[in-house]
Amino acid sequence: MSANHRSVLNETRxxxxxxxTDQMGVVYHSNHFIWFEVGRVELMRQMGFSYRDLERDExxxxxxxEAKCQYRSPVFYDEEVVIRTWLKSVRDSVIVFNYELxxxxxxxxxxxxxxxxxxxDSNMKLAKLPxxxxxxxxxxxxxxxxxxxxxRSAH
Amino acid sequence: MSANHRSVLNETRxxxxxxxTDQMGVVYHSNHFIWFEVGRVELMRQMGFSYRDLERDExxxxxxxEAKCQYRSPVFYDEEVVIRTWLKSVRDSVIVFNYELxxxxxxxxxxxxxxxxxxxDSNMKLAKLPxxxxxxxxxxxxxxxxxxxxxRSAH
Amino acid sequence: MSANHRSVLNETRxxxxxxxTDQMGVVYHSNHFIWFEVGRVELMRQMGFSYRDLERDExxxxxxxEAKCQYRSPVFYDEEVVIRTWLKSVRDSVIVFNYELxxxxxxxxxxxxxxxxxxxDSNMKLAKLPxxxxxxxxxxxxxxxxxxxxxRSAH
Amino acid sequence: MSANHRSVLNETRxxxxxxxTDQMGVVYHSNHFIWFEVGRVELMRQMGFSYRDLERDExxxxxxxEAKCQYRSPVFYDEEVVIRTWLKSVRDSVIVFNYELxxxxxxxxxxxxxxxxxxxDSNMKLAKLPxxxxxxxxxxxxxxxxxxxxxRSAH
Numbered sequence: 001m002s003a004n005h006r007s008v009l010n011e012t013r014x015x016x017x018x019x020x021t022d023q024m025g026v027v028y029h030s031n032h033f034i035w036f037e038v039g040r041v042e043l044m045r046q047m048g049f050s051y052r053d054l055e056r057d058e059x060x061x062x063x064x065x066e067a068k069c070q071y072r073s074p075v076f077y078d079e080e081v082v083i084r085t086w087l088k089s090v091r092d093s094v095i096v097f098n099y100e101l102x103x104x105x106x107x108x109x110x111x112x113x114x115x116x117x118x119x120x121d122s123n124m125k126l127a128k129l130p131x132x133x134x135x136x137x138x139x140x141x142x143x144x145x146x147x148x149x150x151x152r153s154a155h
Numbered sequence: 156m157s158a159n160h161r162s163v164l165n166e167t168r169x170x171x172x173x174x175x176t177d178q179m180g181v182v183y184h185s186n187h188f189i190w191f192e193v194g195r196v197e198l199m200r201q202m203g204f205s206y207r208d209l210e211r212d213e214x215x216x217x218x219x220x221e222a223k224c225q226y227r228s229p230v231f232y233d234e235e236v237v238i239r240t241w242l243k244s245v246r247d248s249v250i251v252f253n254y255e256l257x258x259x260x261x262x263x264x265x266x267x268x269x270x271x272x273x274x275x276d277s278n279m280k281l282a283k284l285p286x287x288x289x290x291x292x293x294x295x296x297x298x299x300x301x302x303x304x305x306x307r308s309a310h
Numbered sequence: 311m312s313a314n315h316r317s318v319l320n321e322t323r324x325x326x327x328x329x330x331t332d333q334m335g336v337v338y339h340s341n342h343f344i345w346f347e348v349g350r351v352e353l354m355r356q357m358g359f360s361y362r363d364l365e366r367d368e369x370x371x372x373x374x375x376e377a378k379c380q381y382r383s384p385v386f387y388d389e390e391v392v393i394r395t396w397l398k399s400v401r402d403s404v405i406v407f408n409y410e411l412x413x414x415x416x417x418x419x420x421x422x423x424x425x426x427x428x429x430x431d432s433n434m435k436l437a438k439l440p441x442x443x444x445x446x447x448x449x450x451x452x453x454x455x456x457x458x459x460x461x462r463s464a465h
Numbered sequence: 466m467s468a469n470h471r472s473v474l475n476e477t478r479x480x481x482x483x484x485x486t487d488q489m490g491v492v493y494h495s496n497h498f499i500w501f502e503v504g505r506v507e508l509m510r511q512m513g514f515s516y517r518d519l520e521r522d523e524x525x526x527x528x529x530x531e532a533k534c535q536y537r538s539p540v541f542y543d544e545e546v547v548i549r550t551w552l553k554s555v556r557d558s559v560i561v562f563n564y565e566l567x568x569x570x571x572x573x574x575x576x577x578x579x580x581x582x583x584x585x586d587s588n589m590k591l592a593k594l595p596x597x598x599x600x601x602x603x604x605x606x607x608x609x610x611x612x613x614x615x616x617r618s619a620h
Contacts, residue, residue: 018506019185019499021178023232026434028174029374030343034484041483041543052543064339068378074434077178078506078517124336124384173351174344181589184529185498189329196328196388207388219494223533229589233351233362279491279539329495331488333542338484387488 008142009086010043013104016079026074033067036099036113039085043097047136058130059122062095066116072109080104086146090137092128093119098145163297164241165198168259171234181229188222191254191268194240198252202291213285214277217250221271227264235259241301245292247283248274253300318452319396320353323414326389336384343377346409346423349395353407357446368440369432372405376426382419390414396456400447402438403429408455474551474611475508478569481544491539498532501564501578504550508562512601523595524587527560531581537574545569551611555602557593558584563610 014035022028040062041051054060075081082104088096095117101110121127129137169190177183195217196206209215230236237259243251250272256265276282284292324345332338350372351361364370385391392414398406405427411420431437439447479500487493505527506516519525540546547569553561560582566575586592594602 015503017499018177018502019183022173023176023178023180024371024373025178029377030174030340033340033343034482037483038480050543061334063334063384064381066378066380067339068376070376071374074373078515170348172344173347179526179528184532185495188495188498189327192328193325205388216489218489218539219536221533221535222494223531225531226529229528233360328487329493332483333486333488333490335488340484 008140009084009146010039010046012039012042012083012085014038014081014083016075016077016081018077021077024074026076029069029071032069032071032075032101032111032113033115035081035083035101036067036069036085036097036115039083039099040097040115042083043085043087043140047140049133049136054133058133060127060129060133061120061122061124062117063120063124064115065118067113068115069111069113071111073103073111075101075103075110081110086142087137087140088114088142090134090141092134093126095119095129095137100145163295164239164301165194165201167194167197167238167240169193169236169238171230171232171236173232176232179229181231184224184226187224187226187230187256187266187268188270190236190238190256191222191224191240191252191270194238194254195252195270197238198240198242198295202295204288204291209288213288215282215284215288216275216277216279217272218275218279219270220273222268223270224266224268226266228258228266230256230258230265236265241297242292242295243269243297245289245296247289248281250274250284250292255300318450319394319456320349320356322349322352322393322395324348324391324393326385326387326391328387331387334384336386339379339381342379342381342385342411342421342423343425345391345393345411346377346379346395346407346425349393349409350407350425352393353395353397353450357450359443359446364443368443370437370439370443371430371432371434372427373430373434374425375428377423378425379421379423381421383413383421385411385413385420391420396452397447397450398424398452400444400451402444403436405429405439405447410455473605473607474549475504475511477504477507477548477550479503479546479548481540481542481546483542486542489539491541494534494536497534497536497540497566497576497578498580500546500548500566501532501534501550501562501580504548504564505562505580507548508550508552508605512605514598514601519598523598525592525594525598526585526587526589527582528585528589529580530583532578533580534576534578536576538568538576540566540568540575546575551607552602552605553579553607555599555606557599558591560584560594560602565610 020027020031044051082102084100088098097115099113119129175182175186199206237257239255243253252270254268274284330337330341354361392412394410398408407425409423429439485492485496509516547567549565553563562580564578584594
């Protein structure tokens, strides 16, 4: 596992599914949180490890303790959406991720979000992240929203 | 656990959630399978046991092996839907459920469905249902669609 | 449409579906927002109108602009959950709802949430809520979390 | 719009989301139908048009009338899944799609499915597909499961 300056921000692209729309003709608002999770997992993969293995091999879970989203613009069916994810802060058992959703073809801001997580063991008890993971997480923290230049080089 | 003639059919009522609609203005078709599962679990409760306990205490899972649905009429937001569930057949490790979805206030048929399940252990290996459960399941089988009279007495 | 002191808080009960769990063995965190919406719609019904009719007959939509949730305790499959919903504030085009999720059989706090909504027309443009609705909403605002006594009388 | 022999089968790849798992530790069975829809839309895109435009510009909807799935193997979190979609038959207002889900890294068959659709107008009344679409659909029909050679060339 390794991380460097170029891996602090992840950009993952997905296409809006019909199932994700509602009768208002736009994406139903709970789906944004599912997309944040997609971004989170891909950021970890970019940082050099798989969340699946963290659960399976280390018995550590990154459970959601707080989640919020500000919806800036409606998201439509079949659009391509870019999820930008970065780490805002990391302590022994507390991790905060930040997110932006953008319309892929126009860079329109669709939503901004933040999730705060607690590291737990398989019994939902608070636990420390193994040191090798903590190190990677710490080196990837990006307190402010990463600059546009950096973001683009993240690909 | 006990079952009798009056418990062969379950009728469970739910109200359509906004999240379940899509931009066609009707319920997205995968949700019908989630509702079938709601009906299945309530039928088991009516038969005298909880599916949760079957998983937790007996380590047995009723996994879906086949599922089908015929959509007869669109389902709209905020409607009340009745899920009718009954057992079509039971063998040692194979259970078949049948379903009808009805508009609560008009008895309009919304959909018909069938799911075939395999009983497994926690490693997804085929397993037998414990005898006490099998007995209850067998006594509740109703090969043909239960008659209207019987259905109504099921409440 | 009418509202009185006894209708300021809604308590709606639902049972956790299998589809709502994830492989952590608890309810996946985006579902809480779907449940909040269930509570919101039932609060409106208790206040004397249907959100469906507001959309259909008045062409007004109550779109989510911000949503947040604090997860206090894991929610398990097949549990009964009580959603408590009340209005925190109402202005011409901005409505804020507050929520609590409780374990039905033990009053354990499962989650707390808040959603901020903008009233729009069918083109997603900001619009005023019709006066007759505004009046009902205003009379139902409950800036602080309603007292337990009031809550219980809300049934 | 154009179609040729090489476009009869679509292969689309997606990664399993955490939200799609349930407490059995595998993908919940209703999600397969959402994935089928993803495949269907991508097959149409490969055939030269967008389903979104068909809805928006032509006022035609491809509504699901029947859906079935046979689950062959459990699908796990974070796996990459290949959705293979092809047209089984097309008549004026009736379209049948077939699907296979495969584990991307091993070609394991995960599920097989079929959906039957009715073409409707925006009032859910049966309607004909515009002739230019019908022509493309007809030329893409592949009654039998496409051969492996053809499938691979479909990329």
